[in-house]
Amino acid sequence: MTIPAVEFGTTYQLPKIPISLPLECHPDLERREPDFNAWARPYLRNHFGESVDHCPQTDGVLTEREILWGAMVYPHCLPERFFALEIAMIWLTVMDDVFTARTVQTDKTSRVALAQRLSSVFDGSVPPESSLERMFVAGMDLTHQHPSVDVQSRIVRRFQELLEMLGTESDETITTFNNMDSYLEYRRVNLFGIILLTLTEWAVGIDVGDIIDGDHNLQTARDLVINHMILVNDIFSFPKEQQHGETMNSVWFLVGQQDLSLQESLDKIAQLAIETEARFLAIRDQILAGPLGQHPDVPKYLREIGHAIPGNSRYHRQSSRYFGATRELPDADPGPTVSEPIILYRREFDYKPNDMPNLNISAPK
Numbered sequence: 001m002t003i004p005a006v007e008f009g010t011t012y013q014l015p016k017i018p019i020s021l022p023l024e025c026h027p028d029l030e031r032r033e034p035d036f037n038a039w040a041r042p043y044l045r046n047h048f049g050e051s052v053d054h055c056p057q058t059d060g061v062l063t064e065r066e067i068l069w070g071a072m073v074y075p076h077c078l079p080e081r082f083f084a085l086e087i088a089m090i091w092l093t094v095m096d097d098v099f100t101a102r103t104v105q106t107d108k109t110s111r112v113a114l115a116q117r118l119s120s121v122f123d124g125s126v127p128p129e130s131s132l133e134r135m136f137v138a139g140m141d142l143t144h145q146h147p148s149v150d151v152q153s154r155i156v157r158r159f160q161e162l163l164e165m166l167g168t169e170s171d172e173t174i175t176t177f178n179n180m181d182s183y184l185e186y187r188r189v190n191l192f193g194i195i196l197l198t199l200t201e202w203a204v205g206i207d208v209g210d211i212i213d214g215d216h217n218l219q220t221a222r223d224l225v226i227n228h229m230i231l232v233n234d235i236f237s238f239p240k241e242q243q244h245g246e247t248m249n250s251v252w253f254l255v256g257q258q259d260l261s262l263q264e265s266l267d268k269i270a271q272l273a274i275e276t277e278a279r280f281l282a283i284r285d286q287i288l289a290g291p292l293g294q295h296p297d298v299p300k301y302l303r304e305i306g307h308a309i310p311g312n313s314r315y316h317r318q319s320s321r322y323f324g325a326t327r328e329l330p331d332a333d334p335g336p337t338v339s340e341p342i343i344l345y346r347r348e349f350d351y352k353p354n355d356m357p358n359l360n361i362s363a364p365k
Contacts, residue, residue, distance in 0.1 A: 006262050007344070008345055009344065010344045011341055011343050011344070012262055012341075012342055012344065013339040014340040014341075014342045015269075016270065016335075016336055017232065017270050017274060017336055018337050019309060019334040020277065020281070021277065021306050021307070022310065023307075023314055023332070024075035025075055025311075026072075026077055029068070032086070036067050037062050039087060040061075040087065040091075043134065043138075044062070044094070045058050046131035046354075046355050047094065047131045047353055047354065048353060049353075049355060050354075060320075061093070064093070064319050065319060066092075066093045069311065069312065069315040070089040071311075072307065072310070072311030072314055073308045073312060076203075076300075076303075078203065081202070084143045084145065085143075085202075085203050087142055088139055090139075091136055092192060094135070095118070098114070099111065099115075100241075100246060105246070112168065114357060115164060115167025115168075116167065118136065119164070122137075122163070130355050130356055132356065143155075154209050155195060158195040159195055165190050166190070174248055174256075180250060180253070183250055184250075188223060188226045188227070191226075191230050191233065193226030193229055196226075197308070200304050200305055200308075201301065204300055207297070208295075208298060208301045211297075215287075215292065217283055217286060217292075218298070218301075221287060221302060224277075224283065225280055228276045228277055228312070228313075231250065231269050231272055231273040232273055232313050232335070233316065234249045235273075235316075236316040236322040238251040239345075240322065251266065287302065288302065309334070310334030311334070313334045314333075314335070317329060317336060
């Protein structure tokens, strides 16, 4: 699919996305953030081929503060698991960036090989060699120090599904969707949503996998949270995706297949996000009023996955990942409550990994 022409320099309105769920943040974030960065920095420097004294790409990744996302999406993570959780936020982000690097994205053979290689490293069938793989394995080893066997087995399974999808994804995939529902169903795996909400169980020390599998309402509640995350991500990430040549975004589905303008598409996605939160709240209350509301773990699960809606939204509003620089916001609202003019400008995305897995993939020029 060819991305519809939306020129850099175009002004659009960032739509309002009011959110009623409360925003919280893990109390240990500020104290532990230097520890997270100190752990990740050597792996990132090696991955980018940077020195201790000059590491702009490493600094760029850490400045995005994916750990803030983790602290707001999992605000009740058990203290002893918080370090491992936040390290996972960093290496998952780097893995996402690797798959969207142009040399990988435009070369299907390399993309499939990368997914297969990381899957083999993940299940232990081959040893880690590159700095990316070593970070990957070291991060997973941290989670294994706090075992939740059934949950971790599902995380492994979900991760294998994610890697398979990342490896086989084509730039033309967006054209296969007939409506937003089919798009969202695909993206719930492709955008890490299922694995991230499985991590919710591990983070707070519960296991509701069998209950979710057996209850349609719980499945719906989980999927609605992920849908909200997808819709918000699409609104904020489409500028950098356009620069990368990525098409997997509902903005391009609506502009390209429903003949909407850019602004009409953004407004429609925002309205869908608002409706999605309302639907989640309704089905959450229905579950809590029924027999599952008496289960000791189900209310904990619903509370924690609910935090993903305000936490994910607030992060997207301010992170340098989406604006080129961290934004100082004048309010404490999770989502934007007023429309805001934004200029679509070309950003400097200088993602140039140096130490990639051994796939004969050269670094981007």
